[in-house]
Structures are given as C-alpha cells and as structure tokens.
Amino acid sequence: MRTLTRSILTLAACAAGLLAQDSPGLWTSDQVRAAVTATLAESPTLSAIKLNSAQIDGDRITLDLSRQLLDLSRPSAIDNAIRRLAASIATLPADSTGFRLSVLVDGTPLRDVRGDTLAARSQAKLPVRRASAAADNNAPAASVVVLNPDSGELDLDGARSAELAMTIRESLSSRGMEVLGARNLDKYAGTGDSGADKWRESALAYLKELGLPAEILEQGDDTSRPLFANWAGASAMITLRGSSSRVPLIYYSPEGPQSGASEALALGLQTGLTGAKVIACDDCGLEMRLASMASVVLDLGEAIAQPAIQLAAAGSVGESFQALSTHVLAASQAEMTSPAPGSQLTGTSATFQWNPGQDATSYWLMVGSWLGGNTLYSQSQGNLTSASVTGLPTSGSTIYVRLWSYVNSQWVSNDYQYRAFSPNGSTPTKAVLTAPAPGSKLSGSSATFQWTAGVGVNRYYLFIGQWAGGNTIYSQDMVDSVQASVSGLPSDGSTLYVRLWSYIDGVWQFNDYTLTAAGTLNPVKAQITSPAQGSTLSGSAVTFQWDAGSGVTHYYLHVGLWQGGNSIFSQDMNTSQSVQVTGLPTDASTVYVRLWSYIGGAWQYNDYTYKASGTAPTAAKAAITAPAPGSTLTGSSVTFTWTAGTAVQRYWLFIGTSVGNNDIYGADQNLNQSATATVPVNGKALYARLWSYINGAWQFNDYQYKAAGN
Structure with missing residues (x-):
C-alpha cells in the first residue's frame, strides 16, 4: 500500500509538472528561483550547490551560485549542472522559448551560454519506439543489444572501442542475441562518403545510411545514438570507452525509470571483469538520460587495446546478458492495442485495452486534454488490461492517454494520442472573444471576459496588458473555463491589449484584441526629472529619473552623442522610471537623451541635452x-x-x-x-x-x- 501511495504521488507530480510546462507566460525571478532550487535539491549530485540569487533582464537569466561546496575542478560536472539548470528553466511557461543563461560563482562570471539550445540537448524528443515484431516484420527481436563505440571520427581510443564492440558483438551473437551498432561495426564495409573507412566514420553517417527517421538524424551525432536504441526497441545499450584508468570502470545512472535495470546490468558486467568498479553518476553523457532501456558505459581503461582483456570483457558481457535477459533486460511496459493509437474515437465513452507487457505487475491509466494530463480520467487498474472511460469530449480535440506499467519496482509509461469524437466533423478552430465586444470601451475597473469554446480546443489562457502580447494586468491559465472575471483594470481611457490563447493539438495559438479602458485619456509624455535639463553630468555614471506621465504604459531610453542617437545606451525600461547609465563621456561634450513614452499604441518622445563632466580637449577635425x-x-x-x-x-x-x-x-x-x-x-x-x-x-x-x- 505504501508503494502504491508513493506511486500515486509520483504520477500526480508528473501531471502537475507537465501542466505547468504547457502554459504560456512570462518568467519572473521567483519562478526561475523556484525551478532552479527544486532541481538542485532533487539531484544527488547537485544538492550541494547553493543558489545565491536569480535575476532576469529581458531574455537573459543570471544565476549566482555559491562557491562553497561547488567543485570547480570538474568541468564536466559543472557543464552537467548548467545543462540541468537550463533544462529546468526551459520547462517554465513562456510565450518565447529563447533565453541566454549567465552563470556566476559568488559574483564572478563562470559560463555564458544559449540556454534554450543547451536545454534542448538535455530534453531531446524521443522518437516513438517500435512496438513489436508482430506489428512490424522489420522490427528487431526483444533481445536486441545496441553497442555504442565512443568518439566522432575515430581517434586511437575510438578505434579501439570500435574493435572492442566487434569482439563483444561476436560473443553476444553466439548466444543468440541480436546486436546492433550505433555506428558501423564492419571493418570490411568499404569507404564512406567522407573518404574514410565506413567503420571509422561518425555514428550519424552510419545511421543516415540505415535510413533512420529525420527526427532522429536531426538531433546530431551524440544524441542520435540513444535515440536509435529507443527506435530499435533495444533491451540494453552499452557505450564503450577507453581512458587512462588502470582498472575497468562501469557507469550507470541512479536516476530515471531504467536505473534499476541499468544497475543490474552494471553489476552483472562487474562479475566477469577483474578489479572492475561500478560507479553511479548522472553526468556520464546523453546515453544515460535519453536511452529508454538499461544503459551503461563500459570503460576498460588502459587495457582496452589488449586482446586478452577484450576477450574477457566480451565473455563477461555475454554471460551477464544471458543471465539478465530473461528478467531485467527483457522486461517491458504494456502497450495500447485498442483503440488504435492516433485514431478518432466514436463517442463520449471508449474502452482502452493493452497488452500485459513483460514482467509488468500493475497498471495505471491517465486520460487528459494535454500531454501527461489526467483531467478526464486517472485510476489504478491493478493487473487488469482494459478500462472503460466515460465523459470524453465531443469537440474533435486531441485526447492524451498515458499508460503506466509497474516494472521492476518502477513506474514507466507509454503515451498515445486520439482525436475526440466530433458530430459535425469541424476543423479545429481557436476560441474567439465575445464579451466585452472587441474594440469597445469598458464601463469600469472590472469586467467579465467571455469567449467561444472553439473547436478542438483543450485549454485556454488569458493575457491582458498594456501592449500587444503583454500580461502586466492579468495572466491566468483558464484550464477549460470559457470566462474570467478581471478586476484592477485601469480607468484612464488607455488602450488595453487582450490575448486569448487556445491549446489545439499540442500547440498554443492565440487571437489578439484591443479594448479601451473606462475614463478619459489625457495623455502626457513622461519627462526626465533628474538630472536637470541642460545641466553638467556628475561623472561617467549617472542615474536618470522621470515622472510617470499620463496614459503611458511603457518607457524606452536612448543616450547618445547626437540628437536621437543611442550609441551610449538603448534599453526598454518596461514600466521602470529610473536607470543608471554607465560609460558616459568625460570630455565636456554634449550628451543627447531621448525618453520614449508608449501612449495609446504609439511611441512619443521628449529630447534632452546635457554637458558631460570633465574638460573639453582642443577640438580638431579628422584628416x-x-x-x-x-x-x-x-x-x-x-x-x-x-x-x-x-x-x-x-x-x-x-x-x-x-x-x-x-x-x-x-x-x-x-x-x-x-x-x-x-x-x-x-x-x-x-x-x-x-x-x-x-x-x-x-x-x-x-x-x-x-x-x-x-
């Protein structure tokens, strides 16, 4: 009972996390701080790292970490930590996924990276795994092992790891297992397009030759290897390496749904390799995070080139697989058989049926309106292999089904999508705002916003702001509600911008509207209050301040060396009314400042001039x-x-x-x-x-x- 309760909580947490991931929005420092703190706390290898602060400036996020307990001597561990933090930020709701990540250590810059790109490498989309040989005559058998010799274009150690893979392949094949290489394992395959022997070319070159789907190939050389293993329906994946270690090292990840199977495989390999050490780590490489099967890294160290050691390793791998394949490695989760995945349902109820998988002892079914959601159905099925679900929508929207299997003391899942029944067969259509009437003037500081249900819409999100796409006044996930009561609206006759989001087939889409706030608009541009117009600046760094103006919803500041110029400073101030500008000249020259005010959907400005501090040099024209x-x-x-x-x-x-x-x-x-x-x-x-x-x-x-x- 305790295990089941813990599993239910895990399922709920997964659903909540995906619910947050689907929401558009704008990040706040608190959101980023919470996501990063949670990531640090949840990982055994990151829990020693402490977060000093998190700040946001436009699309740049700055994290300041504490040097205490942070081991800066391990670059790979640092890179892994930064990658994990970028991934945690990327899951936050946002209407723009691009961001830069600056990492400091007690105020000293450590890394500056493109955060969204880094996160994408940690969260590469897994292709759909082949179901079974029965469903696809070309699919590999259940006891498929993928060998992954390390390196890109093979260097000396890489060539040795490829030779080791060939030796292991013979050992496994002789025991009746099907062995696939993540790169070419045939020394006599001839010359590839690069002019090198095919077995020395990159994994990507080999996988292209095999004709793998573009969704795998476009992920690049490193990422495509574990994705290939997933696509092949492999039981296990072994990455082979050589290093300066004096003893064989076997790595596995203690995190993720396959950690138990990976540990069992690592311990099995250890028994046949004298002096081998098993090491749990979560920064060993992409194969650990992306492979959906037992996965280990086998590093034979200095002995990788010795034929006797290669043969011993091959024998150990073969014996370990023979012992494990009937239990740990052959275990698999259940798969949906009816209704056919991707099909359209026939009404408001459906009976979902699945095969039992292998070594699965319990099942849980979730049905929702977004990936991982469970708003329509969520229930333990015990050891049953079917469930009748009622109350399904008839809007033609996408329905998401997640089938969980309890395998080897861990919950693992497969995801499926269906099209809800639609009586009129309508094409999916975004929701449309009906009240207040678009373009109308509001009657007060509160209003009830209403919209149509649309067709095929799973979820709604409402923004209200002071510029197109803004949400400074209101930002709320409406789930499946088609109305929202909003208070605190301005009463100054200004323009309000409304963005109504519709979640259709896994993608957020929107319609934009404008309304006029109650009251009368008497627009007045913002004016700089300090320093005084025409005064001499106090130095190379000066704080500029301005009043709010009237009807102004946004400010922008330019500082330059000629009227309207911005060569010294140019920044969107949002709603801030002050900023410190550094790098000002100190040669008594004229400094030009332009303060922009956004009023009623248009930018207006006031210009100012100042005298820079210092003494003017004798002027001389260029020659x-x-x-x-x-x-x-x-x-x-x-x-x-x-x-x-x-x-x-x-x-x-x-x-x-x-x-x-x-x-x-x-x-x-x-x-x-x-x-x-x-x-x-x-x-x-x-x-x-x-x-x-x-x-x-x-x-x-x-x-x-x-x-x-x-």
Missing part, C-alpha cells in the same frame, strides 16, 4: 591620410582612411565631381575611420569632403584627387 591628398588614384575601388581627430563624435564622407558634391559617394560613417568607394576611371578630377561632428556641429576638410585612367 584623410590615404590616399595621399592630391595623388592619382590607382583604380576604380579606393579605400579612404582618416585620423580620429579630437573630440569628433561622428564622421561623414562625400566624394563627387565638384567641390562639396556627393554624386559619386555619400555615407554616414558613424565612428568608422575608413570607407571603400567605387569611383570613375577617366583621369578627371575627383573631390572628397570629410565631415567631422564636433560638439553639436558639422565641420569639414576638402581634398582633391585625380582619377585613374585617361
């Missing part, structure tokens, strides 16, 4: 240094270069057929000190004018050249 003024050009393509000048904030170059003209070339050079122009080759005079922008005014120097040619 062309090449080609030498007065010289004859050498061809039609000419690169002009010039000095920086003194106190020059910007350059502009003219080239023409008369003094001050730009009929050949004219372009703003910003802060560049060279430009390439195409000029005539006719032997005639050409004129260059180099402009220098100094303290708010343009000044110039003129030059004359002779074009190449006659």
Whole structure:
C-alpha cells in the first residue's frame, strides 16, 4: 500500500509538472528561483550547490551560485549542472522559448551560454519506439543489444572501442542475441562518403545510411545514438570507452525509470571483469538520460587495446546478458492495442485495452486534454488490461492517454494520442472573444471576459496588458473555463491589449484584441526629472529619473552623442522610471537623451541635452591620410582612411565631381575611420569632403584627387 501511495504521488507530480510546462507566460525571478532550487535539491549530485540569487533582464537569466561546496575542478560536472539548470528553466511557461543563461560563482562570471539550445540537448524528443515484431516484420527481436563505440571520427581510443564492440558483438551473437551498432561495426564495409573507412566514420553517417527517421538524424551525432536504441526497441545499450584508468570502470545512472535495470546490468558486467568498479553518476553523457532501456558505459581503461582483456570483457558481457535477459533486460511496459493509437474515437465513452507487457505487475491509466494530463480520467487498474472511460469530449480535440506499467519496482509509461469524437466533423478552430465586444470601451475597473469554446480546443489562457502580447494586468491559465472575471483594470481611457490563447493539438495559438479602458485619456509624455535639463553630468555614471506621465504604459531610453542617437545606451525600461547609465563621456561634450513614452499604441518622445563632466580637449577635425591628398588614384575601388581627430563624435564622407558634391559617394560613417568607394576611371578630377561632428556641429576638410585612367 505504501508503494502504491508513493506511486500515486509520483504520477500526480508528473501531471502537475507537465501542466505547468504547457502554459504560456512570462518568467519572473521567483519562478526561475523556484525551478532552479527544486532541481538542485532533487539531484544527488547537485544538492550541494547553493543558489545565491536569480535575476532576469529581458531574455537573459543570471544565476549566482555559491562557491562553497561547488567543485570547480570538474568541468564536466559543472557543464552537467548548467545543462540541468537550463533544462529546468526551459520547462517554465513562456510565450518565447529563447533565453541566454549567465552563470556566476559568488559574483564572478563562470559560463555564458544559449540556454534554450543547451536545454534542448538535455530534453531531446524521443522518437516513438517500435512496438513489436508482430506489428512490424522489420522490427528487431526483444533481445536486441545496441553497442555504442565512443568518439566522432575515430581517434586511437575510438578505434579501439570500435574493435572492442566487434569482439563483444561476436560473443553476444553466439548466444543468440541480436546486436546492433550505433555506428558501423564492419571493418570490411568499404569507404564512406567522407573518404574514410565506413567503420571509422561518425555514428550519424552510419545511421543516415540505415535510413533512420529525420527526427532522429536531426538531433546530431551524440544524441542520435540513444535515440536509435529507443527506435530499435533495444533491451540494453552499452557505450564503450577507453581512458587512462588502470582498472575497468562501469557507469550507470541512479536516476530515471531504467536505473534499476541499468544497475543490474552494471553489476552483472562487474562479475566477469577483474578489479572492475561500478560507479553511479548522472553526468556520464546523453546515453544515460535519453536511452529508454538499461544503459551503461563500459570503460576498460588502459587495457582496452589488449586482446586478452577484450576477450574477457566480451565473455563477461555475454554471460551477464544471458543471465539478465530473461528478467531485467527483457522486461517491458504494456502497450495500447485498442483503440488504435492516433485514431478518432466514436463517442463520449471508449474502452482502452493493452497488452500485459513483460514482467509488468500493475497498471495505471491517465486520460487528459494535454500531454501527461489526467483531467478526464486517472485510476489504478491493478493487473487488469482494459478500462472503460466515460465523459470524453465531443469537440474533435486531441485526447492524451498515458499508460503506466509497474516494472521492476518502477513506474514507466507509454503515451498515445486520439482525436475526440466530433458530430459535425469541424476543423479545429481557436476560441474567439465575445464579451466585452472587441474594440469597445469598458464601463469600469472590472469586467467579465467571455469567449467561444472553439473547436478542438483543450485549454485556454488569458493575457491582458498594456501592449500587444503583454500580461502586466492579468495572466491566468483558464484550464477549460470559457470566462474570467478581471478586476484592477485601469480607468484612464488607455488602450488595453487582450490575448486569448487556445491549446489545439499540442500547440498554443492565440487571437489578439484591443479594448479601451473606462475614463478619459489625457495623455502626457513622461519627462526626465533628474538630472536637470541642460545641466553638467556628475561623472561617467549617472542615474536618470522621470515622472510617470499620463496614459503611458511603457518607457524606452536612448543616450547618445547626437540628437536621437543611442550609441551610449538603448534599453526598454518596461514600466521602470529610473536607470543608471554607465560609460558616459568625460570630455565636456554634449550628451543627447531621448525618453520614449508608449501612449495609446504609439511611441512619443521628449529630447534632452546635457554637458558631460570633465574638460573639453582642443577640438580638431579628422584628416584623410590615404590616399595621399592630391595623388592619382590607382583604380576604380579606393579605400579612404582618416585620423580620429579630437573630440569628433561622428564622421561623414562625400566624394563627387565638384567641390562639396556627393554624386559619386555619400555615407554616414558613424565612428568608422575608413570607407571603400567605387569611383570613375577617366583621369578627371575627383573631390572628397570629410565631415567631422564636433560638439553639436558639422565641420569639414576638402581634398582633391585625380582619377585613374585617361
């Protein structure tokens, strides 16, 4: 009973986690902190790491970890920790999945990575596993073993691991097992497309040759190997490596649904290898996290090149599999047989039937409106292999079914999708807002929002904000409700933006609407209150502050060296009314500030000027240094270069057929000190004018050249 209760809690936690994952939204520091803290606490290898702080700035998330108990001498462990943290953040609800992850250790930068890409490598989608040989005549038998020689293009150790794989293959094949390689294991297969022997090419090259599905191949060389093992319906996967270790090492992961089978396989291999050590780790590689079967890494160490050791290892693997294959490795979860996965149901009730699997002792069935959901049905089936479910929707929406099997003291599952019955056979359609009427004006600070059910919609989410897609006023998962009462709406006549999300066939889609808040809009742009307009700044770092304005929903600040410029600072301030700007000049030059206000769906601005701190150097215009003024050009393509000048904030170059003209070339050079122009080759005079922008005014120097040619 205690085991069943614990399993029920595990199932509930899984469902809750997936429920959160499906929701669109905007992250907060609290959400990120909670996700990261939970990930650190749940993993035995990460629990010693402490989180100092979590901050969000746009799409950048900064995590500051405590140096205490953090072993910086193990880069692989650090990389694994960062990958796990990125994956935990990626599961949070968001309407944009892209983010950068900066990791600090007590304030000192450690890593800066593309978090969504890193998370994707940890959460690569598993292809659907082949069901059985009965369902597919080409499917491998139940006792399939995948051997995975390590490395990409084979180096010395990689070549030895491939040779070891060939030796092990012979041992397993002689015991009646089917052995597949995650790369070519035939030394006489000839030359591949790369020009190297096929057995030395990458795993990806071999899997492409086998014709595996694109969803596996597109994951890359490392990730495709365990996904291949899943697709093949393998009973076990062994990754083979060689290192500087003096004794054989066998690694397995203590986490995940296959940890028990993996440990049993590792211990079985240990018995036949003198001095071998079994090590539990969760940062051994992708094969540990993505393989849905018993998986170990076998590292023979320095002895990998010794034929006697290879034969001993091969014999050990063969004997271990022979002992384990009838129990641990051959165990498999139940699979749905009726209704046919992917089919459309015929009404509001259905009887789900499944095969018993192998060594499965109990089953649990969940039916919901999203992956892993159980809002329609969730019940233990004991040892029964069928269940009748009523109350199913008739909207034509996607129904998600998860069938759990209790195998080797662990719950494992298979997922299936069905199309709900639809009397009129309508095409899936997003929900549509019906009240308040889109485009109308609200009557007060609260309102009830209502929408149609749509067709095939499993779930709804409502955003209300002050710009398109914003949710600063309201953001709520409505589950299957088709209305929401919202209070705290503004009463200033401003524009409100409503985004109604519909979850259809596993994808969030939305319709956007605008409403006008109650009250009267008297828009006033925000104004800078400090520093005072026209004043001299106090140094290279200054805090700018501004009032709220009226009807302003968003601010943006530009700081530059010319009017409207933003070469010093450019940032979306959201609803903040102050910011510290660093890197300001200290040469008494003019600094230009533009404060933008978003009012009624349009950006407006106020401009300000300040005098930088410090003393102004003696100004000097930039001067062309090449080609030498007065010289004859050498061809039609000419690169002009010039000095920086003194106190020059910007350059502009003219080239023409008369003094001050730009009929050949004219372009703003910003802060560049060279430009390439195409000029005539006719032997005639050409004129260059180099402009220098100094303290708010343009000044110039003129030059004359002779074009190449006659």
